[in-house]
Amino acid sequence: MTISRRSAVLALSALALAAGLGEPRTASAAEDIPVGILLPLSGSVAPIGINNRRGHELAIEEINAAGGIKSLGGAKLVMIDGDTQGNPNVGISEVEKLARRGVVAIMGAYQSGVTFPTTQMAERLRVPYIDPVAVADSITEGRGFKYTFKVSPLASWYARDQVRFVLDTSTAAGKPAKSVVLLHEDTLFGTSTAEGQVKAAKEFGLEVLADISYPKDTPDMTSTIAQIKELNPDALLLVSYINDAVLITKTMKELGVNIPIIGTSAGHIDPAYITNLGKDADLTFTVGEWNVDIEKAGAAEIAKRFEEKFSVPMNGHAAETYMSTMVLRDALERAGSTDRDKLRDALAETKICGDANILPYDCIRFGESGQSPEAQLVVLQIIDGVHKTVWPAEVAAAQPTWPVPAWDAR
Amino acid sequence: MSDVYLQALISGLMIGGVYALVAVGLTLIFGVMDIINFAHGEFLMFGMYGAFFASVLFGIDPYLSAVLALPLFFAIGWTVQGVLIRPVVGKSHAIQILLTLGLSLLMQALAQFLFSADFQSLKLDYGSATFDLGGARVSYTRLAAFLIAMGLCAALWVFLQRTDTGRALRACAEEHEGALAVGIDLRRMYKIAFGLGIACVAIAGIAMTPFFYVAPVVGPKFTLVAFVIVVLGGLGNIPGAVAGALIVGVVESVGALVMPSPSLKDLGVYLLFILVLLFRPQGLFGAKGS
Structure with missing residues (x-):
């Protein structure tokens, strides 16, 4: 199959070449x-x-x-x-x-x-x-x-869209979210995203119960997750690389923390998140730029x-x-x-x-600054081991599961 | 809120147990040979990969792998000592550090080449099972890792106290010339010490695979922690290393709660480290050379 396609392409290009040679370029040719x-x-x-x-x-x-x-x-x-x-x-x-x-x-x-x-x-x-x-x-x-x-x-829209998603989805589920906890790794990526999340949460009226940073590649997160369990927010916004993302989800399962996880692309959109956690990756949310199923x-x-x-x-x-x-x-x-x-x-x-426009919003146009003003992120949820678009509703391919059921009921 | 502290204390002790087994290997090697093995964490990483692939490819349970690893990694340590480490025993510390650091980089690159840079984890049915202990959740796999580590540390201690080989190892640690004078085969003792140290750290890695990820870069973090612990406990001091490891585990875990940010959780550990270096350079526990 591959070989035949390749030879077809070769034959076509040979033809094109021959055609080009046979018809010398004139002044009017484009x-x-x-x-x-x-x-x-x-x-x-x-x-x-x-x-x-x-x-x-x-x-x-x-x-x-x-x-x-x-x-x-x-x-x-x-x-x-x-x-x-x-x-x-x-x-x-x-x-x-x-x-x-x-x-x-x-x-x-x-x-x-x-x-x-x-x-x-x-x-x-x-x-x-x-x-x-x-x-x-x-x-x-x-x-x-x-x-x-x-x-x-814009970079700041990742946080904006996470917060909008939490509010939209929890309201649709009949219990509007009131509080979030932020958990992020402590390098520039994590701290700058978290700053945006704090601002966005304030703007949309969500209370930030705690803004917790952790050192990358830490061997044990149990006490931090126990603290989050105690705070019991309506959602957990994460900024993590793949290894920490895996460890956090595992620890949440161990401690029976049933709070929806909303990742910020990075570790949570990495296919390795699903291969590492298997079934336990399911129901994790992450914000992303695009998804094939939109x-x-x-x-x-x-x-x-x-x-x-x-x-x-x-x-x-x-x-x-x-x-x-x-x-x-x-x-x-x-x-x-x-x-x-x-x-x-x-x-x-x-x-x-x-x-x-195959990007997840209606029109591409450019404002005064040159920014595409309608540009927005999508939120994906892992459903049966596949990232599915669940927000915004106009481009969603599946219904979000919110709130998430207890770990032992999954 | 007390539940959270109980949880932090328990999980700190559990991870501290694993640190103990890593640190005991490091301190044994240092005690007998006077060499700091900067490639220590990489043997942990190879132990993890061994258990990972044994489980994925052949369905061997990691706990069975831990048993099989004892002779296997002892042999690996024995061989590595004979081929690579032996020529630098008794040489300047700079040469020894360059050698073990180089070995560490080589092993990381090798792992990346052989196993790819991807993070991987074992998916076991019992991987995240827990039970309740006074309001805290205790993971069976973490508890198992703790018990295996403590058991091995105790066994090593008994071995060093009660057997002829153990006594010979301690003699080497105390006084090289003296040991040589009474007819102890130093070269053999070095190989045994390195073999035991490597077996300990590899088993620590294997005991972690049910709840931790595997990656070529996993080692240095553990080498660093073990180094801090060994200094805290006194270089070459095995009970000191165990106590130091449990302290570090708990300080890290509770520190994540009491510090304004978990990012600062290591601050307590390193403060303690600096204070010990300043005021008790022989370590928190025991006198020099014990």
């Missing part, structure tokens, strides 16, 4: 449109960068197969890679190189720490920059940039094509890079030009709604 893809393709975060790139690759392949950019005479998109190596300085010089190579726009750079300075350089060079994945609020907020367009939600026509189909092409399941990052490429296509069509300023103006007018 020129390829170079698109800059700025990602860490080497170094320690390279695996994630490479996965991000797959979303762009699939989208560009589909756009070109469907006849390219029609308002530009069917011009094809071509990816030009800039490898940041996960390093902000390298990223900045890659932006300059990409700009010199004539890319119409740049998409990247996965890491907030690289995206922040590289958007600055792009702004100076007046190159439109689409940020599909990096979340830091500081990338768009309060900078007044004209060329940065951010498809991903109620958007086309999402499942695109995810299937993705998995066929790359032999790995499509994740939230890939969905965001895929959609960002579609945003670029839409703007190029409307601009009818590869001029960067015209493209920037077209991007600012973006409105991709409904099923055309």
Whole structure:
């Protein structure tokens, strides 16, 4: 099967090549449109960068197969890679190189720490920059940039959406939540997320009974979990890496703590959480960027094509890079030009709604700051060993189980 | 609220028991050979992986693995001592530290290569069963780990007190030249000490697998804790190590409650550590060389 598909592709490309050779390019033929893809393709975060790139690759392949950019005479998109190596300085010089190579726009750079300075350089060079994945609020907020367009939600919205989910779901279940306990690891990721959670809880009127940080890789969490049991909040918001996430859930079972767990992506969205805990992983909630089962026509189909092409399941990052490429296509069509300023103006007018947007909200558009104002997270619950989207209701694939039954009744 | 403290005290004692077995191995090796084994936690990690794969691949219960591990890891320790450690016995501490630290890195890299960097855990039917003790929940598997650890520490103590080999080991610890003069085979004693130390730490790891995760990076945390305990209890002092381990376990666990944040739970342990180093460098328990 694989071999035949591969040979079919080979034959097709040979044909395409022959066709190209037989028909020399004329002045009127559409020129390829170079698109800059700025990602860490080497170094320690390279695996994630490479996965991000797959979303762009699939989208560009589909756009070109469907006849390219029609308002530009069917011009094809071509990816030009800039490898940041996960390093902000390298990223900045890659932006300059990409700009010199004539890319119409740049998409990247996965890491907030690289995206922040590289958007600055792009702004100076007046190159439109689409940020599909990096979340830091500081990338768009309060900078007044004209060329940065951010498809991903703000980092602070993770906490906002966790709190909104707790309130929505508990209210729907007939007993609105009043209190939460925050438990998080004590490095920057945990403490900064917890700060957001405290703020969001205050804003939405949830009482924070305790804000507990713990050292990463701790061998025993029993006393902390016993304390949480005593506090008995309506929900437990966690920020944990995979090993601590597993230990906390195990300890909660041991101590019979039946409080809903709401993780913050990271350890709780890791497939290893399910392989490590088996049945005990069930009913855990986590906030996430996207999930294959969301109620958007086309999402499942695109995810299937993705998995066929790359032999790995499509994740939230890939969905965001895929959609960002579609945003670029839409703007190029409307601009009818590869001029960067015209493209920037077209991007600012973006409105991709409904099923055309596979991200878990209605319309992709860009506010004054360049942030997509409707962007939001989804909440997943593990049901029979699979992450299922349970919130928000418009894109949910399953009903959330809330409150969670006692451990010995599961 | 008293229930919470009882829970913290009990879980502190349980994990302290495991720390004790790790620390006893470290202190025995130090006492006899005057070497600090920085790769100690990595033997714990290999013990865990051994039990993990024995269970996943062959369905061998971890508690049976613990029994099988005694001769196996004794042999491994014996061999490692003979091949790697022996050349640096009696050399400068810098060389010894470089060697055992290098061994630690090598073993971590090897584990990552062989078993992948993923965190894994055993899923056992009895893995999270508990019983009630005066309002606190006690996990059977943690209790089992505690009892195994305490039992082995006691057995080691009896072995050192009552058998000829044990007495010879203690003689080595006290006075190398003297031991040599009365005809004790020092090289053999070194191998026995290292073998026993490694068997202890590996069994500590195995006893934890029913309730803890396994990963190549699991070791250093335990090496560090064991090192603190050994200093608290007095280098080379076995009952001191056991007492120190239980203290550290309880201070960590109760500290997570009384400190303003559990992040500071180790603060108490390290404060104690620094105070002991300043005012009782021979350790909380016993005199130097005992």
